[in-house]
Amino acid sequence: MITTLEPITYKFEPANLSPNDYKSDLHPIWCPGCGDFGVLASFYKAVAEQHIPTEQLVVVSGIGCSGRFPAFVNAYGLHGTHGRALPLATGVKMAHPELVVVAAGGDGDAFSIGMGHVPHAIRRNVDITYIVMDNEIYGLTKGQASPTSPVGMERKASPYGTVETPINPLLFALASGASWVGRGFSSRPKELVDLVKAAMQHKGFSLVQVLSPCVTFYDTYDHFKQISKPLPADHNPRDRMSAIKYAMDEATLYLGLFYQEERPTYDEGYAAKRAQAAKPNYGIKEIMGKYMR
Amino acid sequence: MPNNTLTVRVGGDSATGGIVTTGEVFARIAAYAGLEVYTTRTIPAEIKGGHVMFQARIAPNEVWSQGDDLDMLIAFDQESIDRYYALVRAGGILIYNSNESHPPAPDGVTQYPLPLNDLAKAINFQRGRNIITIGAMVKLFGLPFDTATAVVEKQLGRKREMLEQNLLALKSGYAYIEQNVTKTAPYHLTPRAGAKEEERLVVSGNQALAMGAIAAGCRFYAGYPITPATDIMEFLAGEFPRIGGTVIQAEDEMAALAMAIGASYTGTRAMTATSGPGLALMTELIGHATMTEIPVVVVDVQRAGPSTGMPTKVSQGDLRISVFGANDDAPRIVVAPVSVEDNFYQIINAFNLAEKYQTPVLFLSDQDMSVRVQTIPPFDLKRVCIEPRQLWDGRDAAAFERYQDTASGVSPMSLPGMKGGQYVAEGLEHLPTGEPDYTPEMHTKNMFKRGKKIRQAAGDAAKWGMLEQFGDPHAPVSIVGWGSTIGPVREAIERAEAEGLPVAALYTKMIHPLPRTEIAEFIKDRAAIIVPEMNYTGQFARMIQAEYWREVDSLRKYGGIPFTTREIYEEIKRVYATLKKPTKKPAAPKRALRKKKVASKRKTARK
Ligand SMILES: Cc1ncc(C[n+]2csc(CCOP(=O)(O)OP(=O)(O)O)c2C)c(N)n1
Ligand code: SF4
Ligand SMILES: [Mg+2]
Numbered sequence: 001m002i003t004t005l006e007p008i009t010y011k012f013e014p015a016n017l018s019p020n021d022y023k024s025d026l027h028p029i030w031c032p033g034c035g036d037f038g039v040l041a042s043f044y045k046a047v048a049e050q051h052i053p054t055e056q057l058v059v060v061s062g063i064g065c066s067g068r069f070p071a072f073v074n075a076y077g078l079h080g081t082h083g084r085a086l087p088l089a090t091g092v093k094m095a096h097p098e099l100v101v102v103a104a105g106g107d108g109d110a111f112s113i114g115m116g117h118v119p120h121a122i123r124r125n126v127d128i129t130y131i132v133m134d135n136e137i138y139g140l141t142k143g144q145a146s147p148t149s150p151v152g153m154e155r156k157a158s159p160y161g162t163v164e165t166p167i168n169p170l171l172f173a174l175a176s177g178a179s180w181v182g183r184g185f186s187s188r189p190k191e192l193v194d195l196v197k198a199a200m201q202h203k204g205f206s207l208v209q210v211l212s213p214c215v216t217f218y219d220t221y222d223h224f225k226q227i228s229k230p231l232p233a234d235h236n237p238r239d240r241m242s243a244i245k246y247a248m249d250e251a252t253l254y255l256g257l258f259y260q261e262e263r264p265t266y267d268e269g270y271a272a273k274r275a276q277a278a279k280p281n282y283g284i285k286e287i288m289g290k291y292m293r
Numbered sequence: 294m295p296n297n298t299l300t301v302r303v304g305g306d307s308a309t310g311g312i313v314t315t316g317e318v319f320a321r322i323a324a325y326a327g328l329e330v331y332t333t334r335t336i337p338a339e340i341k342g343g344h345v346m347f348q349a350r351i352a353p354n355e356v357w358s359q360g361d362d363l364d365m366l367i368a369f370d371q372e373s374i375d376r377y378y379a380l381v382r383a384g385g386i387l388i389y390n391s392n393e394s395h396p397p398a399p400d401g402v403t404q405y406p407l408p409l410n411d412l413a414k415a416i417n418f419q420r421g422r423n424i425i426t427i428g429a430m431v432k433l434f435g436l437p438f439d440t441a442t443a444v445v446e447k448q449l450g451r452k453r454e455m456l457e458q459n460l461l462a463l464k465s466g467y468a469y470i471e472q473n474v475t476k477t478a479p480y481h482l483t484p485r486a487g488a489k490e491e492e493r494l495v496v497s498g499n500q501a502l503a504m505g506a507i508a509a510g511c512r513f514y515a516g517y518p519i520t521p522a523t524d525i526m527e528f529l530a531g532e533f534p535r536i537g538g539t540v541i542q543a544e545d546e547m548a549a550l551a552m553a554i555g556a557s558y559t560g561t562r563a564m565t566a567t568s569g570p571g572l573a574l575m576t577e578l579i580g581h582a583t584m585t586e587i588p589v590v591v592v593d594v595q596r597a598g599p600s601t602g603m604p605t606k607v608s609q610g611d612l613r614i615s616v617f618g619a620n621d622d623a624p625r626i627v628v629a630p631v632s633v634e635d636n637f638y639q640i641i642n643a644f645n646l647a648e649k650y651q652t653p654v655l656f657l658s659d660q661d662m663s664v665r666v667q668t669i670p671p672f673d674l675k676r677v678c679i680e681p682r683q684l685w686d687g688r689d690a691a692a693f694e695r696y697q698d699t700a701s702g703v704s705p706m707s708l709p710g711m712k713g714g715q716y717v718a719e720g721l722e723h724l725p726t727g728e729p730d731y732t733p734e735m736h737t738k739n740m741f742k743r744g745k746k747i748r749q750a751a752g753d754a755a756k757w758g759m760l761e762q763f764g765d766p767h768a769p770v771s772i773v774g775w776g777s778t779i780g781p782v783r784e785a786i787e788r789a790e791a792e793g794l795p796v797a798a799l800y801t802k803m804i805h806p807l808p809r810t811e812i813a814e815f816i817k818d819r820a821a822i823i824v825p826e827m828n829y830t831g832q833f834a835r836m837i838q839a840e841y842w843r844e845v846d847s848l849r850k851y852g853g854i855p856f857t858t859r860e861i862y863e864e865i866k867r868v869y870a871t872l873k874k875p876t877k878k879p880a881a882p883k884r885a886l887r888k889k890k891v892a893s894k895r896k897t898a899r900k
Contacts, residue, residue, distance in 0.1 A: 002679040005510040007537060008560060010710035026728060055712045060555070063720075070717050071729065076709040077717030078558055080551065081581050087515075087548035091555020091563070092709070094539050095513055099559070099709050120544040270539060277534035284508045287532055288672060291500065293325045293493045 010098055014051035019044035022054065024074045035212030036066050036133050038186030046196035057100050060089040062114055064106035065140045066133035083114030086121045089128045097267040107134040111147040111167050119176040124266040125204040131196065132169065135214035143217030170247040173207045174240065174259055180206035181243065181258045185228055187221065191255060198257060204265050211253065231256040298352040299480050300360040304377055305369025307345045311423030312369060316347025317666060319427050322444045323351045324495045324668045326436050327484030332666045333359040335605055344372055353485045358780035361859045367426060370394055388429065405474055412465050421462035428466025435481040438467060492671045498633040498662035502592065503528035505640035506564060508677045512538035513563035515552035517545055517571060520604040521660045522594040525566040546571035550578040550591065557589050558718055560708040562644055566592035569611050570601060579653050580619035583743060585718040588647035588682060595659040597853040606853030607660040609776050610828035615655040616805045622740065624747035626650065627805035629657040631761065631779040634669040639802050642757050645680035650746045651703055661855050662777040682706060685714050694725040702746035747806055754801065754808035765795035769820040770868055772798040773812065775833055778825045778856055785861035794869050807840055816843060821868045823848055825861060
């Protein structure tokens with residue numbers, strides 16, 4: 001008979017795997033040419049270069065074309081419900097901080113139905129990396145305007161053009177106090193690998209917005225190529241005002257690391273409180289004793 | 294009821310402070326003096342101000358309900374007299390604040406003025422009126438003054454300066470009664486012999502639940518504040534860090550349940566607690582936990598709804614959403630405790646069921662039992678048993694399939710960190726590997742697999758002490774019930790029995806799946822089945838009807854307050870009157886199955 005549960009903690013040895021080893025047996029169901037392929041390939045490389053063992057890696061997602069991400073990675077995966085990737089990932093990380101936790105999804109998943117969770121993950125500074133594949137459209141539901149779609153987008157659900165101003169995800173994250181903010185482009189894999197790696201190595205919450213075109217419902221390849229360019233060399237990622245300035249520029253979509261700062265992560269902070277509160281030889285019997293008459 | 298049981302109600306405006314404290318401290322004094330207490334209270338919907346009442350039933354022996362009439366009303370203001378005076382029984386007592394209210398014309402209720410404002414002024418302690426009242430009550434009931442002092446010190450002694458003032462107030466109330474009320478104590482409550490030495494817990498249902506969760510090995514809690522479930526989070530937020538656990542105040546209920554699911558996915562026992570509106574938000578994720586087969590416990594402390602409804606009033610109206618709330622068929626287990634004490638044992642069952650069947654378990658408490666403070670026997674920790682989750686053995690990684698179909702439908706689970714056990718916990722319909730699959734064959738198979746697991750759980754109800762039978766097992770009239778209605782039902786049955794109207798009762802703490810055979814056996818030969826519950830449509834009654842094709846007498850109360858003993862008793866009488874040959878007992882059943890199969894009242898956790 002078991003009467004108590006011993007907590008499990010894991011020790012991991014650095015892995016020596018090739019990007020291919022992180023491929024699952026499933027071939028992505030994405031349309032040929034979808035930007036998400038580029039993101040996935042960069043992700044394989046980024047985790048391989050960090051020597052993360054597949055059993056230590058947990059990829060969590062919501063719903064969308066991009067939400068299928070975990071299925072294509074040889075790792076632990078949690079495919080949640082629409083919009084809930086961040087709280088699911090927070091639960092995983094807080095229960096087992098020794099795991100490497102990455103959340104992935106689309107612009108609708110992150111900035112519409114799941115937007116309520118974004119500032120809270122930021123404010124907690126949970127040590128997870130959130131890769132948002134932003135195609136400025138709802139791909140899976142076949143092409144409706146998303147919160148990042150430009151004004152005037154004409155689709156079946158907005159036949160006369162949308163009137164809503166798009167969200168600026170990076171500006172939102174910076175304004176919310178995010179400790180790491182960056183932007184990549186699926187067609188610039190080399191930079192994307194480095195960006196994802198840097199995001200994962202950051203201690204705390206990191207938001208990577210990846211421009212990742214939807215060839216089927218909103219082909220923005222040429223557009224993104226035209227208006228995107230690396231952040232100027234003199235941009236200091238420790239300078240929040242400079243980061244905000246470049247994030248506000250919507251005529252040019254700057255790529256690279258916008259902002260980074262170090263502050264205690266949620267699990268570290270909580271662990272410190274735990275260490276403070278810890279009581280030796282204390283359990284249900286002692287707790288009950290406090291309520292005895 | 295003889296005069297050794299006392300029902301006292303305290304009413305006033307919460308803005309003047311301390312009405313609930315008055316009741317609670319007094320209840321604790323009685324408990325510490327060796328008596329049994331059972332409390333009920335309302336909380337004002339307003340943040341500051343608004344009428345509140347606290348009721349305590351105090352007796353030498355265990356009490357099961359809040360009682361019918363009031364033996365004593367303590368009115369801090371006129372509103373309390375207007376609201377409750379009519380409930381005071383003939384021969385009862387009214388103590389009223391003579392500085393703020395006028396007593397009704399004398400009509401058989403003894404009235405004692407208590408000039409609370411003057412007394413408070415005399416000791417220069419405006420906010421001391423509640424403690425003065427407690428002092429007065431202690432004298433009126435002949436409770437030991439030193440016990441009162443000890444409780445006040447323990448409960449209110451956090452600030453040293455305040456403590457002296459409080460003790461002064463206590464004395465002042467005590468002295469006032471001593472000097473001005475010449476009669477001897479109208480209720481001298483004498484504890485049972487040796488009762489004071491018996492170990493007794495003084496806790497609320499929410500506290501019992503939180504302790505049960507700790508005993509069950511739960512170490513992760515995420516929740517969003519909501520009355521009347523918040524105490525659970527507050528209790529665990531204090532205790533979990535001391536024992537290595539984690540409490541997160543989430544941004545909303547969807548986040549709360551998602552976090553609990555995420556934690557449990559890694560192997561940590563996890564739960565969330567909420568009330569109706571929060572449960573409504575959680576339904577999508579409950580389906581997700583069913584689909585991904587991740588164990589998780591969701592506590593719903595039911596309150597009156599729909600929508601925001603009446604946050605501080607009781608209801609049992611969330612039964613249907615708990616059993617069925619999700620898109621498509623999403624089988625889960627639903628557990629409901631019956632009392633403050635039972636919260637401890639049933640939440641342990643809830644965790645064990647969740648882990649054993651890898652499923653969400655909904656736990657239906659209610660406002661009444663969650664906030665009520667009661668004296669109960671200490672929890673029997675020897676009965677705590679942990680049913681572990683079935684984990685993958687780590688061998689033959691190539692052949693491992695997370696959702697492999699098995700005879701029981703339960704598939705061994707791997708946890709992040711286990712080498713070779715990688716899989717995706719998939720909310721889409723999937724193959725045994727977890728790979729998404731939409732074929733009709735797979736969906737049919739998996740629907741059956743998920744349903745099969747849950748159906749089996751019914752077999753654990755009797756073994757795990759989730760059935761409670763009482764009353765006369767051979768009675769023609771029966772009551773089948775769930776949840777906190779058990780208190781008044783127990784007392785009503787005693788009363789009816791004393792008058793030659795025997796009743797058999799069965800309470801099931803497993804609401805879904807229903808312990809089919811045991812209930813069928815129990816209702817088989819009954820002439821009538823009364824199903825009392827606190828909701829408008831008779832949600833449990835309809836479940837019983839649908840499940841067993843039997844007509845039942847659905848007794849419903851849906852105003853937001855619990856049943857009284859009398860209401861149940863009247864129904865028993867009414868039902869008996871409709872029977873052709875009322876009091877003749879049927880012959881004893883041939884097989885003496887019932888008694889054996891159904892666990893007795895105290896065996897609430899697994900052996
Ligand atoms: C609660 C809920 N509402 C709606 C949907 C339908 N739905 C699925 S994905 C999606 C939007 C996906 O857009 P995005 O997050 O941008 O992902 P993409 O497909 O573009 O990668 C919607 C509305 C759903 N699955 N669940
Ligand atoms: S619909 Fe668009 S986003 Fe979805 S897979 Fe196809 S190209 Fe990619
Ligand atoms: Mg999108």
